[in-house]
Amino acid sequence: MTEAVPAAPVDPAPSGGGDRDRPLALTMGDPAGVGPELALAAWHAARAAGDAPFLVVGAAQAFDAVPGRAVPIVAIDDPAKAAQAFATGLPVLKAADLAAQPVPGRPDVANAPATIAAIDRAVTLARAGAVAGLVTNPIAKHVLRASGFAHAGHTDYLAHLCGRPADAAVMMLAGRHLRTVPVTVHLPLAHVPAALTPERLTHVLRTTHRELQTRFGIAAPRLAVTGLNPHAGEDGMLGYEEQRVIAPVLDRLRGEGLDLAGPLPADTLFHAEARAGYDAAVAMYHDQALIPVKALDFFGTVNVTLGLEIVRTSPDHGTAFDRAGTNSARPDSLIAALRLARAMAARADATPVAS
Numbered sequence: 001m002t003e004a005v006p007a008a009p010v011d012p013a014p015s016g017g018g019d020r021d022r023p024l025a026l027t028m029g030d031p032a033g034v035g036p037e038l039a040l041a042a043w044h045a046a047r048a049a050g051d052a053p054f055l056v057v058g059a060a061q062a063f064d065a066v067p068g069r070a071v072p073i074v075a076i077d078d079p080a081k082a083a084q085a086f087a088t089g090l091p092v093l094k095a096a097d098l099a100a101q102p103v104p105g106r107p108d109v110a111n112a113p114a115t116i117a118a119i120d121r122a123v124t125l126a127r128a129g130a131v132a133g134l135v136t137n138p139i140a141k142h143v144l145r146a147s148g149f150a151h152a153g154h155t156d157y158l159a160h161l162c163g164r165p166a167d168a169a170v171m172m173l174a175g176r177h178l179r180t181v182p183v184t185v186h187l188p189l190a191h192v193p194a195a196l197t198p199e200r201l202t203h204v205l206r207t208t209h210r211e212l213q214t215r216f217g218i219a220a221p222r223l224a225v226t227g228l229n230p231h232a233g234e235d236g237m238l239g240y241e242e243q244r245v246i247a248p249v250l251d252r253l254r255g256e257g258l259d260l261a262g263p264l265p266a267d268t269l270f271h272a273e274a275r276a277g278y279d280a281a282v283a284m285y286h287d288q289a290l291i292p293v294k295a296l297d298f299f300g301t302v303n304v305t306l307g308l309e310i311v312r313t314s315p316d317h318g319t320a321f322d323r324a325g326t327n328s329a330r331p332d333s334l335i336a337a338l339r340l341a342r343a344m345a346a347r348a349d350a351t352p353v354a355s
């Protein structure tokens with residue numbers, strides 16, 4: 001298959017630069033997923049490219065089951081020791097021990113508390129300014145849910161840990177050819193129309209506009225906004241959310257100076273020529289936003305959390321249990337996530353605030 005032509009290259013600022021003194025914190029993720037083997041691959045890549053160091057927050061046991069592991073795991077007790085440790089191996093700062101030995105591809109609910117503890121610790125470090133930002137390895141939402149975890153995913157959990165309402169955080173998927181932002185995220189499709197409120201849409205649009213400026217360095221962001229229904233409602237023939245919710249919000253925010261196009265039919269918004277006309281597409285539900293960006297660039301896309309004081313990125317893929325333990329998963333998206341987090345942290349506005 002031919003790779004899509006980049007209509008408007010949206011590569012983030014180059015990696016490195018600024019703030020190399022503080023490492024990034026990479027959470028362990030689900031220890032039965034591809035996170036541990038990808039962390040080791042990312043260590044090799046960072047060493048080869050001269051990228052700034054990172055440390056893993058989690059349990060060293062997560063690496064026991066990675067086949068053919070040649071990289072030493074270096075236990076550290078302070079993020080300040082990560083840079084020196086990175087020269088000889090992968091630094092790991094313990095959050096909590098695993099309750100069960102990890103088996104690649106077979107997630108164990110018993111290890112959910114350690115997976116969550118890694119996120120908790122990394123956020124504490126980021127909020128205190130001890131690390132430059134946070135990169136999260138994938139978690140399996142249903143595994144955490146089975147342990148009693150009440151949150152839908154990292155995005156809303158990070159808001160909670162930052163003392164903000166769950167919906168303060170906004171998800172962006174940033175690929176090399178496209179950035180998209182879903183207004184509603186992890187909820188059944190049948191619940192989307194009710195969740196699509198003027199307040200939610202307003203928050204997502206304002207946050208996206210502001211953080212394209214502050215975190216991505218785009219002075220005058222152009223946003224394209226989809227409709228919810230086929231053909232953006234076709235003048236009410238195929239649905240009313242465009243007329244009742246989306247268009248009035250866009251009109252109001254245009255009055256605040258936001259550059260907004262829409263509501264636009266989603267099916268014609270993602271080809272190369274259309275993408276040249278905007279910096280991010282704001283879409284109404286999860287798959288409307290995530291399918292185009294992952295289809296165009298599954299291995300280069302990064303999940304970014306907007307709306308919080310900390311920098312957080314993540315690969316765009318999940319735990320890939322079907323490949324865990326085979327070393328066949330590509331580390332590209334994790335490497336891109338580390339580089340984008342570094343670039344975002346280097347921007348003055350992204351400086352973490354003390355908790």
Ligand SMILES: NC(=O)c1ccc[n+]([C@@H]2O[C@H](COP(=O)([O-])OP(=O)(O)OC[C@H]3O[C@@H](n4cnc5c(N)ncnc54)[C@H](O)[C@@H]3O)[C@@H](O)[C@H]2O)c1
Binds near residue numbers: 139303315316330333
């Ligand atoms: N950031 C996150 O924590 C995050 C993101 C997405 C999904 N998830 C979770 O992951 C679990 C599995 O989700 P899924 O199966 O829908 O998506 P997935 O991304 O884990 O896997 C989808 C397909 O892509 C392949 N794939 C994934 N990553 C790859 C890589 N790096 N290299 C090569 N191939 C790769 C897998 O082998 C699989 O065939 C779910 O529980 C979901 O909640 C977590």
Ligand SMILES: N[C@H](C(=O)O)[C@H](O)COP(=O)(O)O
Binds near residue numbers: 156286290314316
């Ligand atoms: N919908 C996201 C994706 O597919 O990339 C994902 O599930 C991650 O969600 P959190 O970042 O909230 O864990």
